[in-house]
Amino acid sequence: AMPPYKDASAPVEVRVRDLLGRMTLREKAAQMAQIERTVASARALTELGAGSVLNGGGSAPGDRSPACWADMVDGMQRLALSSRLGVPILYGTDAVHGHNNVFGATVFPHNVGLGAARDPELLRRIGEATALEVRATGIQWTFAPCVAVCRDPRWGRCYESYSEDPEMVRSLATIVTGLQGEPPADHPHGYPFLGSVREKVLACAKHFVGDGGTDRGINEGNTICSYDELEDIHMAPYLDCMAQGVATVMASHSKWNGERLHSCRCLLTDVLKGKLGFKGFVISDWKGIDKICEPRAPQGSEYRYCIAQSVNAGMDMIMIPYRFEEFLEHLVSLVETGEIPLSRIDDAVERILRVKFISGVFEHPFSDPSLLDIIGCKEHRLLAREAVRKSMVLLKNGKNQKEPFLPLAKNVKRILVTGTHADDIGFQCGGWTVGWNGNSGKITPGTSILEAIKESVGVQTEVVYEACATEATIESGEFSYAVVVVGEVPYSETVGDRTDLSIPFNGSDLITRVACTIPTLVIVVSGRPLDIETQVLEKIDALVAAWLPGTEGMGIADCLFGHQDFVGKLPVTWHRSVDQLPINSGDANYDPLFPVGYGLNMFQS
Numbered sequence: 001a002m003p004p005y006k007d008a009s010a011p012v013e014v015r016v017r018d019l020l021g022r023m024t025l026r027e028k029a030a031q032m033a034q035i036e037r038t039v040a041s042a043r044a045l046t047e048l049g050a051g052s053v054l055n056g057g058g059s060a061p062g063d064r065s066p067a068c069w070a071d072m073v074d075g076m077q078r079l080a081l082s083s084r085l086g087v088p089i090l091y092g093t094d095a096v097h098g099h100n101n102v103f104g105a106t107v108f109p110h111n112v113g114l115g116a117a118r119d120p121e122l123l124r125r126i127g128e129a130t131a132l133e134v135r136a137t138g139i140q141w142t143f144a145p146c147v148a149v150c151r152d153p154r155w156g157r158c159y160e161s162y163s164e165d166p167e168m169v170r171s172l173a174t175i176v177t178g179l180q181g182e183p184p185a186d187h188p189h190g191y192p193f194l195g196s197v198r199e200k201v202l203a204c205a206k207h208f209v210g211d212g213g214t215d216r217g218i219n220e221g222n223t224i225c226s227y228d229e230l231e232d233i234h235m236a237p238y239l240d241c242m243a244q245g246v247a248t249v250m251a252s253h254s255k256w257n258g259e260r261l262h263s264c265r266c267l268l269t270d271v272l273k274g275k276l277g278f279k280g281f282v283i284s285d286w287k288g289i290d291k292i293c294e295p296r297a298p299q300g301s302e303y304r305y306c307i308a309q310s311v312n313a314g315m316d317m318i319m320i321p322y323r324f325e326e327f328l329e330h331l332v333s334l335v336e337t338g339e340i341p342l343s344r345i346d347d348a349v350e351r352i353l354r355v356k357f358i359s360g361v362f363e364h365p366f367s368d369p370s371l372l373d374i375i376g377c378k379e380h381r382l383l384a385r386e387a388v389r390k391s392m393v394l395l396k397n398g399k400n401q402k403e404p405f406l407p408l409a410k411n412v413k414r415i416l417v418t419g420t421h422a423d424d425i426g427f428q429c430g431g432w433t434v435g436w437n438g439n440s441g442k443i444t445p446g447t448s449i450l451e452a453i454k455e456s457v458g459v460q461t462e463v464v465y466e467a468c469a470t471e472a473t474i475e476s477g478e479f480s481y482a483v484v485v486v487g488e489v490p491y492s493e494t495v496g497d498r499t500d501l502s503i504p505f506n507g508s509d510l511i512t513r514v515a516c517t518i519p520t521l522v523i524v525v526s527g528r529p530l531d532i533e534t535q536v537l538e539k540i541d542a543l544v545a546a547w548l549p550g551t552e553g554m555g556i557a558d559c560l561f562g563h564q565d566f567v568g569k570l571p572v573t574w575h576r577s578v579d580q581l582p583i584n585s586g587d588a589n590y591d592p593l594f595p596v597g598y599g600l601n602m603f604q605s
């Protein structure tokens, strides 16, 4: 007869208990391992039975095409299903603003722009579209949403946070329902949920907890605050994710009052699993456990100690990602010596198997090729265009109260478009796009801001473009207006940590040179607020924060030319000077250049 764990009609908890009871200690330990795709060999997946595979940011198969991804994942799945008990893997990837690793996928605005849009229903629809594009490549799990509450824009991951306001972040956790599907009203709190194996993917709320609150915004740094502040500001969004049945939570590299989250039993077990009642599984971040021995010993040393500390603290799955066999030997040994109780291993594997059973991967382990055309499809690009439009924040509109500068006229003789970010898809997508840190240039199909402007103006309007306008061009006269598009180059994580938030490439100089001759709109493409000096702000006619809009540049033109009005409001404080940082709404003597919630519409100035 069929063993209960293979019986799709059996209750999930019955299947979990049955399978757990059949597993050896080594097989249980292997289920707790997530390995990188480049080491996902037959030995790792069939002989040893690793539980999960991921691709790190930028790690991709072949030509990055969707079919190439699906073939890769299916190949790994076949190896896993050939293991003794045939437990399928879960494959995880960072689809954090669309399926951003895949060439040709729809790239949505990064979270900070979605925070400006303030539209929970939009987030749900973005989750739905992203889930379909991820499923089309045979992948069942995305390491999203990041529900960090960014309290200091010097943090390199500020753009991955919806807002500095925890209530705003909480309201946008609706993306979980978009990604995973809507749980039924009687769904048990904290229990993982997946609505459809064909169209939905498992989500991962990250990085638990306090990643956005580190001192001076230092990535993987130290969040110094009371437990109440930690709970009210940084932990609150996890409640909303759990209420929607989020299946997994990723631990933060950061520390709370000096204690590493990756080995913090109080927060991972007593709070998250105990007090909050989380029933899915907790995964580490990349080599997160290797850092536990720091600064006493070098990262990656004392691995056995690191494993013991993390697993005993409540870590269920380890994003190793390369030292799999060493991990396996240590973990088995640690249980045999009693340094890790078998009950802790059983709890971790029970959670992992629970998520695998509710995900439907036992019944549907392989990709669905019929979905391939949905990647980068028109409907998803229109949704992304709507998201771009709603994320635009109008910060200045005209030099005086009477005449608004926007909307831009479409049928003028000649306009100038200039700036490093006017014609660069890579720049407008930002980090976590095709490459881990992102890149410049035509990294994937999309519409640049320049192309969107050209598409929107009348046929008789001459659009003059220079990445860095020369004096000769600026003085050549007859420009009705200029659009200067400046901002940050793509970055991710610690690479993005900054103490200097001035506009790169001497953006302010270019703005000043153009604006002193031609009526000028400035568009800032950035993952966070940048320094706008008073004298620059006075010289220009209009200012738009575009954040990191992704591939659908037409969404920007929709606002600039008045097809739709601006609705975006600042999700983060726009500081006057970095000397003010951190500066957050609610502070005493709060005196920003533009406060959280600020944003003009076209008829205001």
Ligand SMILES: OC[C@@H]1[C@@H](O)[C@H](O)[C@@H](O)c2nc(-c3ccccc3)cn21
Binding pocket: 055, 056, 057, 094, 143, 206, 285, 286, 493
């Ligand atoms: O991509 C998986 C996870 C991702 O989900 C986390 O949000 C992020 O903190 C992260 N950094 C790395 C990573 C960092 C440096 C080198 C190689 C990889 C890997 N990852």
